[in-house]
Amino acid sequence: MAATQRRGPVVPPTLADVAELAGVSRQTVSNALNNPALLRTDTLERVQEAVAELGYQPNRAARNLRTRASHLVGMRFAPAQEGTANALMERFVHSLVEECRAAGYHVLLFAADHDDITSGYDELVRSTAVDAFVVTDTYLGNPQAAWLEQNRVPFVAFGRPWDDPDAGHPWADVDGAAGVAMATRHVIGRGHTRVAWVGWRKDSRIGEDRRSGWSATMRERGLPTTGLAARVEDTIASGKEAAAMLLDEAHPSAFVCASDTLAMGVLHTLHDRGLVPGRDVAVVGFDDSQAAQVVPGGLTSVRQPLEEVAVEVVAALQGMLARPRLVHPPRLLTPSLVVRGSAP
Amino acid sequence: MAATQRRGPVVPPTLADVAELAGVSRQTVSNALNNPALLRTDTLERVQEAVAELGYQPNRAARNLRTRASHLVGMRFAPAQEGTANALMERFVHSLVEECRAAGYHVLLFAADHDDITSGYDELVRSTAVDAFVVTDTYLGNPQAAWLEQNRVPFVAFGRPWDDPDAGHPWADVDGAAGVAMATRHVIGRGHTRVAWVGWRKDSRIGEDRRSGWSATMRERGLPTTGLAARVEDTIASGKEAAAMLLDEAHPSAFVCASDTLAMGVLHTLHDRGLVPGRDVAVVGFDDSQAAQVVPGGLTSVRQPLEEVAVEVVAALQGMLARPRLVHPPRLLTPSLVVRGSAP
DNA sequence: CACCCCCTCTTGATCGTTCCAACCGCGTGT
DNA sequence: ACACGCGGTTGGAACGATCAAGAGGGGGTG
Numbered sequence: 001m002a003a004t005q006r007r008g009p010v011v012p013p014t015l016a017d018v019a020e021l022a023g024v025s026r027q028t029v030s031n032a033l034n035n036p037a038l039l040r041t042d043t044l045e046r047v048q049e050a051v052a053e054l055g056y057q058p059n060r061a062a063r064n065l066r067t068r069a070s071h072l073v074g075m076r077f078a079p080a081q082e083g084t085a086n087a088l089m090e091r092f093v094h095s096l097v098e099e100c101r102a103a104g105y106h107v108l109l110f111a112a113d114h115d116d117i118t119s120g121y122d123e124l125v126r127s128t129a130v131d132a133f134v135v136t137d138t139y140l141g142n143p144q145a146a147w148l149e150q151n152r153v154p155f156v157a158f159g160r161p162w163d164d165p166d167a168g169h170p171w172a173d174v175d176g177a178a179g180v181a182m183a184t185r186h187v188i189g190r191g192h193t194r195v196a197w198v199g200w201r202k203d204s205r206i207g208e209d210r211r212s213g214w215s216a217t218m219r220e221r222g223l224p225t226t227g228l229a230a231r232v233e234d235t236i237a238s239g240k241e242a243a244a245m246l247l248d249e250a251h252p253s254a255f256v257c258a259s260d261t262l263a264m265g266v267l268h269t270l271h272d273r274g275l276v277p278g279r280d281v282a283v284v285g286f287d288d289s290q291a292a293q294v295v296p297g298g299l300t301s302v303r304q305p306l307e308e309v310a311v312e313v314v315a316a317l318q319g320m321l322a323r324p325r326l327v328h329p330p331r332l333l334t335p336s337l338v339v340r341g342s343a344p
Numbered sequence: 345m346a347a348t349q350r351r352g353p354v355v356p357p358t359l360a361d362v363a364e365l366a367g368v369s370r371q372t373v374s375n376a377l378n379n380p381a382l383l384r385t386d387t388l389e390r391v392q393e394a395v396a397e398l399g400y401q402p403n404r405a406a407r408n409l410r411t412r413a414s415h416l417v418g419m420r421f422a423p424a425q426e427g428t429a430n431a432l433m434e435r436f437v438h439s440l441v442e443e444c445r446a447a448g449y450h451v452l453l454f455a456a457d458h459d460d461i462t463s464g465y466d467e468l469v470r471s472t473a474v475d476a477f478v479v480t481d482t483y484l485g486n487p488q489a490a491w492l493e494q495n496r497v498p499f500v501a502f503g504r505p506w507d508d509p510d511a512g513h514p515w516a517d518v519d520g521a522a523g524v525a526m527a528t529r530h531v532i533g534r535g536h537t538r539v540a541w542v543g544w545r546k547d548s549r550i551g552e553d554r555r556s557g558w559s560a561t562m563r564e565r566g567l568p569t570t571g572l573a574a575r576v577e578d579t580i581a582s583g584k585e586a587a588a589m590l591l592d593e594a595h596p597s598a599f600v601c602a603s604d605t606l607a608m609g610v611l612h613t614l615h616d617r618g619l620v621p622g623r624d625v626a627v628v629g630f631d632d633s634q635a636a637q638v639v640p641g642g643l644t645s646v647r648q649p650l651e652e653v654a655v656e657v658v659a660a661l662q663g664m665l666a667r668p669r670l671v672h673p674p675r676l677l678t679p680s681l682v683v684r685g686s687a688p
Numbered sequence: 689c690a691c692c693c694c695c696t697c698t699t700g701a702t703c704g705t706t707c708c709a710a711c712c713g714c715g716t717g718t
Numbered sequence: 719a720c721a722c723g724c725g726g727t728t729g730g731a732a733c734g735a736t737c738a739a740g741a742g743g744g745g746g747t748g
Binding site: 012055056057058059060061062064065068070072077078079080082084087089090091093094097098101106107108109110111123126127128129236261264267268271272289290291293294295296297 | 356399400401402403404405406408409412414416421422423424426428431433434435437438441442445450451452453454455467470471472473580605608611612615616633634635637638639640641
Binding site for chain 1: 703704705706707
């Protein structure tokens with residue numbers, strides 16, 4: 001036996017091998033694995049021993065073919081943009097992988113053409129390579145969400161369906177407005193009254209949502225907002241320029257930003273002007289990126305509970321695949337504030 | 345027909361459906377896809393039309409079962425450590441996904457128990473869920489590489505087999521010593537003569553390799569190294585302490601570091617002491633992390649050519665799966681230096 | 689004209705698993 | 719004593735693709 005395995009790839013045992021060793025039929029072995037309650041305890045034990053002895057694992061391809069399920073979840077993996085501080089995905093994907101494992105799923109990554117967003121999805125659906133998708137970039141006006149829904153492809157979104165509040169698919173998201181409100185209250189609590197907002201352009205729904213957390217809190221506390229907001233591209237340079245402009249024209253003592261990238265831009269301006277973050281001017285970012293964690297002095301930032309998002313997403317996936325009719329209720333999760341030197 | 349598809353999931357067409365529509369047998373359709381040269385051109389066209397009309401894609405599970413190949417590549421996905429600036433994986437994984445797509449493969453992510461490293465691999469191998477693995481964390485004394493080799497599981501490593509120079513598996517790696525040498529020459533070229541090294545503990549093979557790039561270059565230029573090196577944990581705090589110690593005792597005017605995390609630690613000390621990076625003291629990191637890119641002033645850093653690594657890894661995978669006997673020759677790739685404010 | 693061969697296409701079997709319906713032994717109710 | 723239900727088991731048929739081998743027809747050759 002050892003001699004036959006010395007050369008060439010090891011050929012894994014099959015259900016039939018286990019059945020023969022245990023002295024039962026294939027179906028009994030199958031039941032032992034998928035429906036153990038049907039077996040007498042002594043038979044079950046005998047089968048389990050045989051399974052353990054051979055190191056048997058059911059062949060995925062055969063099982064997939066028969067059950068019409070792959071136990072794979074597809075996810076399009078877009079790279080983090082260089083030169084920004086947005087690195088959510090690594091954290092999220094890891095949590096997702098962990099959660100999926102607990103649920104008996106694996107994560108399949110794929111890339112799509114940049115011009116044809118649906119290409120990757122389409123191919124995987126038609127070849128029945130995955131059971132469902134996790135869609136993460138719903139902020140792009142999500143053409144793929146609409147496409148998936150139209151084609152009755154199961155998927156769960158990380159991100160709200162902004163354009164269609166009662167879309168038929170399950171989703172989980174983080175309450176950006178609540179996070180920014182938390183950040184704003186934090187700096188107000190430290191005595192700041194002129195709190196500026198550096199956010200994204202108006203066409204970003206997420207950006208407007210986050211901004212509302214700032215403006216609502218300011219209004220609530222009776223503080224001014226006019227002239228204290230900037231809406232720019234999500235780059236270091238834009239954040240830097242916006243901060244310079246705001247400092248000159250509106251004299252804020254604190255900045256709340258839509259992203260860590262913008263916040264890092266603000267830090268650049270303070271750095272250039274010899275202002276000390278946290279002492280002269282408070283700065284809060286959003287995402288708790290690695291840059292926020294390691295920048296000298298530290299950047300206070302709103303941290304998304306990506307682990308919880310992953311839990312919700314996988315729960316929704318399981319529900320959706322088990323009972324396709326039932327729609328999992330959406331979940332909106334609350335982020336937390338990580339306080340560091342830039343806004344102590 | 346439309347009525348039958350209105351409710352419930354759409355059932356994809358099979359080979360038989362295409363065959364019927366094209367008026368040929370199943371096998372002919374199969375040949376049209378896998379071996380088109382065997383068909384007469386007019387038949388081929390007829391089949392291709394039918395394929396296009398039905399939107400046919402071969403069922404993965406069935407194909408996998410029959411061909412005993414899944415066209416999936418497994419990769420263990422470990423999360424980036426919080427509080428450090430090491431975020432290589434996201435970039436590498438994306439490149440890998442792109443390359444795999446070109447080669448007709450997909451990437452399957454999985455997580456393993458922290459105590460039993462081989463658990464995830466074992467399960468996937470025995471269930472024939474993946475054709476091969478990409479192993480990335482070979483620096484941990486790689487128990488999984490040894491295990492995989494022993495069990496004749498195909499895999500390609502990103503990282504050299506440090507402990508076993510002529511290991512039987514293909515690999516690609518980045519020449520860390522060359523990268524550090526490049527960094528060291530850069531600061532020497534700018535007039536620095538007392539160049540310090542902040543690296544990892546001695547038990548790290550990668551760390552010692554990178555260190556050799558510094559020490560060899562210094563020796564080559566006839567510059568002193570004694571008292572100018574520190575070997576510490578890969579954390580911000582350790583880098584910060586090491587920099588303080590070195591500044592007090594050896595008075596270096598430049599720091600070359602084994603990682604961006606350590607380099608950020610050095611920046612912390614400079615920041616505390618009112619020293620300006622790039623003007624008073626030069627600092628070079630390793631990895632070109634997001635933190636290096638966005639920190640005020642910018643951190644000069646050695647950038648790993650992860651895209652090229654991915655190309656090599658996938659090429660090795662293809663060769664290995666096509667001709668298991670032949671061993672793909674290892675490749676050692678040269679990194680580049682990204683110059684920013686900390687060492688202009 | 690018969691023979692052979694090559695090119696093209698078809699038929700039957702197979703991969704390893706799960707689903708289906710039938711089967712068997714056994715105890716129970718009538 | 720016979721039918722019946724029930725827990726436990728059995729062989730056979732699917733799932734959808736590929737592999738192996740064979741069938742049919744046209745053209746070249748002796």
